[in-house]
Amino acid sequence: MQRPGTNGVLLGPGHAAPFDADRIAAGIREVLIGIGEDPDRDGLRDTPQRVARAYAELFAGLHQEPAEALATTFDLPHDELVLVKDIELWSVCEHHLLPFTGVAHVGYIPGENGRITGLSKLARLVDVYAKRPQVQERLTTQIADELVSTLQPRGVIVVLECEHQCMTMRGVRKPGSKTVTSAVRGGMRDPVTRAEAMSLITD
Numbered sequence: 001m002q003r004p005g006t007n008g009v010l011l012g013p014g015h016a017a018p019f020d021a022d023r024i025a026a027g028i029r030e031v032l033i034g035i036g037e038d039p040d041r042d043g044l045r046d047t048p049q050r051v052a053r054a055y056a057e058l059f060a061g062l063h064q065e066p067a068e069a070l071a072t073t074f075d076l077p078h079d080e081l082v083l084v085k086d087i088e089l090w091s092v093c094e095h096h097l098l099p100f101t102g103v104a105h106v107g108y109i110p111g112e113n114g115r116i117t118g119l120s121k122l123a124r125l126v127d128v129y130a131k132r133p134q135v136q137e138r139l140t141t142q143i144a145d146e147l148v149s150t151l152q153p154r155g156v157i158v159v160l161e162c163e164h165q166c167m168t169m170r171g172v173r174k175p176g177s178k179t180v181t182s183a184v185r186g187g188m189r190d191p192v193t194r195a196e197a198m199s200l201i202t203d
């Protein structure tokens with residue numbers, strides 16, 4: 001039987017949902033042997049546990065509830081665009097486990113319920129989804145859809161601009177190339193509203 005995992009991906013039986021540092025460390029030791037290194041030499045002896053601690057941070061979002069990031073809400077009479085630009089993001093591509101980094105621009109138009117959230121909470125939401133094995137498209141979509149379901153706003157726009165290290169330090173080797181993805185929901189799909197938001201983002 002399969003069940004949906006925290007990343008919306010189906011997990012099979014036996015999937016170790018809790019974070020397991022010892023298992024990661026054992027795996028990293030195998031990786032070191034696999035690349036022809038001696039995992040018992042001085043500089044590498046603590047590396048497996050060190051990597052496990054680093055992964056606890058890099059993948060912390062797998063164990064966090066996105067809705068909790070937006071838990072603080074206020075009712076304010078503001079029915080125009082709220083946009084937080086240039087939110088720095090660090091994620092890890094699920095194909096190569098290499099970083100992709102860049103910025104997120106997150107905007108929404110509050111709904112009839114008048115519900116808005118703290119500005120920092122938009123950045124927290126980006127982090128919850130970024131700190132998982134990701135592809136940029138899914139990351140973009142998940143941020144937008146969580147805003148829709150939690151705030152029930154009139155519209156949402158999320159634009160991500162990232163550089164993928166799997167395209168720069170290896171493989172096709174194209175440093176400087178940027179991948180831009182967007183997710184637009186509700187009234188933000190209106191061409192005039194969307195154009196206004198995009199002009200503020202690209203300003």
Ligand SMILES: Nc1nc2c(ncn2[C@@H]2O[C@H](COP(=O)(O)OP(=O)(O)OP(=O)(O)O)[C@@H](O)[C@H]2O)c(=O)[nH]1
Nearest residue numbers: 093094095096134135136137164166167170171172
């Ligand atoms: N759509 C999408 N692709 C991604 C993302 N991150 C990495 N990739 C791509 O995932 C693809 C994996 O392709 P494969 O052919 O299976 O792997 P590969 O042989 O390592 O591919 P190369 O990177 O071209 O050497 C590559 O084209 C990557 O550029 C992402 O966020 N979104």
Ligand SMILES: [Zn+2]
Nearest residue numbers: 093095096166
């Ligand atoms: Zn990759």
